[in-house]
Structure formats: structure tokens, C-alpha cells
Amino acid sequence: MTPVQIHRSPTAPGPSTGAGHPDTTELRVGDDMTVEVALSVMAGADVEYLLLCDGDDERTGSVTRAELVVHRDSSAYTDRVRLRDVLGVPSPLVGPSPCGASAL
Secondary structure, three states: OOOEEEEEOOOOOOOEOOOOOEOOEEEEEEOOOEHHHHHHHHHHHOOOEEEEEOOOOOEEEEEEHHHHHHHHOOOOOOOOOEHHHHOOOOOOOOOOOOOOOEOO
16 A cells, blocks of 8 residues: 655645635656546645655656546546546556656
């Protein structure tokens, strides 16, 4: 199972909380997580995006709920597709893309 890491960041964009303060919670997940699990995590945490990290905990990119839904609804989708397979792909095509990993 891929662990989910929660980080607080003063500059993170995110939805507002009931008190009118920005929610600065960022969810970091492994890029080996499946699309289905990622969508479940996003729904449970009520977030619109996830930060992706590789096995060395280096940031590899991010994905939004909308991007994952488009991919999940494509005819090429299977329940074994990993986030790294859809990273940076604007359409439901599967393939790697350069993302310029940087440490958080």
C-alpha cells in the first residue's frame, strides 16, 4: 500500500475552510498509487489535487481530480493504471512525460 503524507504549507493553494482561512494542507502520495485509490484519497480528504513523489520522496509533479476523472473515463483505462502513467498527460493517453523532479 502506498503511504499518504500530509504536509502544511503556507503557500499552498487550496480550498477555503469555514473560517475563511485558506486550507494549506497538501497531500503527497507515491506516484505508484493507482488512479482509483488516488480518487478515493482525494474524495476522502476533500482536495482537488495531489502532489506526486517517487520512491526517493522527490516531487515528480501533481494531478488534479478532473485530470484523473477524464483518464478514468477513457476507453484505454484499466484499474491497474498508476499515477506515474498519467502524469502530465493532458488527454487519456498513457505514457511518461518529463516533469522536472525537485525536492520538497
